[in-house]
Amino acid sequence: MKATIERATLLKSLGHVQSVVERRNTIPILSNVMIDAKEDGSIRLMATDLDLQVDESVPAQVGQPGATTVSAHTFFDIVRKLPEGSQVELSAADGKMQVVAGRARFNLSTLPRDDFPVIAEGDLPTRFELPAATLRQIIDKTRFAISSEETRYYLMGIFLHVADDKMKAAATDGHRLARVTVDKPEGADGMPDVIIPKKCVGELRKLLDEVGGTVEVSLSSTKARFGLGNAVLTSKLIDGTFPDYNRVIPTANDKLLKLDPKTFMAGVDRVSTIASEKTRAVKMALDRDKVTLSVTSPENGLAVEELPADYGNDGLEIGFNARYLMDILGQIEGDSVEVHLADAAAPTLLRENDKSSALYVLMPMRV
Known part of the structure; x- marks a missing residue:
């Protein structure tokens, strides 16, 4: 040669x-x-x-x-x-x-x-094209919620499936859930439900940085191939059943809190500075038109910050893992985030608004 x-x-x-x-x-x-x-x-x-x-x-x-x-x-x-x-x-x-x-x-x-071993693709019956920007959005808005717990290997990836004539991508680690809904691409009818492994998601995201236009996606129930210009990425899929995540998406949370996601995230970041590494718990006390964030740490003391907010319900105290909450807020692009709450023990729904393609569910913590 x-x-x-x-x-x-x-x-x-x-x-x-x-x-x-x-x-x-x-x-x-x-x-x-x-x-x-x-x-x-x-x-x-x-x-x-x-x-x-x-x-x-x-x-x-x-x-x-x-x-x-x-x-x-x-x-x-x-x-x-x-x-x-x-x-x-x-x-x-x-x-x-x-x-x-x-x-x-x-x-x-x-x-x-x-x-040198080569992955045998076999037959990949489902074929469609996705805009590179859409695939980037799917990955960026869900991958932070992928589990790294090997005993629940079926959660160690992004679940991609077609439902209600839309394409949906979801990831969860049992503490939080991220779901994105996009238009179903032509050719995706009859597509198998697939779980794309975390490592494949990471490599695919790196390649997408340099790709404009569309990505050719070919799938079977066991393998996926992504055509990205001069590069082709082929991956085995996770052999497992993703849980029915729709059951954890709350539909009756009647308390609505609206506030600026950047202000909210910065406030959580500040007060969590003193949180213990183990729990990273931040308490939110909701009152008329304000939220009081607080962290109590036996080693470090107390941190409190008050934020203006749009809230018209009865007072409520609820706790969250600060890191998980910030991961979600980092994905909200607009200047307002809706936080739909029920009580201190129920899953909480977060999204930009009801037209948003992405929604997030976060389990509360005892504080």
């Missing part, structure tokens, strides 16, 4: 694929990135952890087609440190790959391309 490629092009593409590779691997080939120089004047780079695979083709001058695999993180670090604007010459033979740029020269150990 012999090929020459611009450093910036190689670095950008390697950045996309190498982040899939785990730092510690018991199978040596999984530490590697596959480099395939093709006759059509492109280099294909691919990395996998057997559950997730990123595959990207970039333009290059190919002198001799061929393929090999080298350590993904080492190769990425080398290319990152090469001089800007340089041309990188790659040549592989006899178990080594030479990397030359300017006066820098590296000889890297390789493993055969034939040993």
Whole structure:
């Protein structure tokens, strides 16, 4: 194999694929990135952890087609440190790959391309296109609520499904729920309910930063493929049943509190400075047209802040985890947030307004 490629092009593409590779691997080939120089004047780079695979083709001058695999993180670090604007010459033979740029020269150990595993996609019957901006919105407004508790593996991803002629995405960790509703794309009829794993969500979000236009989504009940320009991300899906989250979305919360989300978030952030790491509990005392936030910490003392608010019901005291509350408020884009409450023990609903595509449910804490 012999090929020459611009450093910036190689670095950008390697950045996309190498982040899939785990730092510690018991199978040596999984530490590697596959480099395939093709006759059509492109280099294909691919990395996998057997559950997730990123595959990207970039333009290059190919002198001799061929393929090999080298350590993904080492190769990425080398290319990152090469001089800007340089041309990188790659040549592989006899178990080594030479990397030359300017006066820098590296000889890297390789493993055969034939040993490199590729995720078999099988048949992906559901196919549709989503605007990149919509997919970004779905991820940004839900992924903070993904669970990291391995015993409840079926919550360790975003649940994507079609219901009521809309496409819905939901994530929950049992303490909070985030749901986004978007228009159902053409071709999504009959789509299986799927749970997209947390790692796939993270890698997909990184790739979306550089994609305009639309993303091609292909699904089966076990795998998903996302076509993002020159890059293709393929992932296994979580094999499990997502709980019926609609049961926890309150419909009869009759106490409505409205206030500015940025002011609210800043107030919670300030008073929670003294909260203990273990509970991070903030108490909200609601009264006519004001909310009093307070945190009591046995170690640090007391913090209180009063915020103006639109509230016309009877007084109520309720407690929340400050971090969870701030995560939700950080997703509210307008200048008002609606907080629908019932009592100190019932789930609380938060949203921008009744037309908003996103809604959030937060379980209270005893304070």
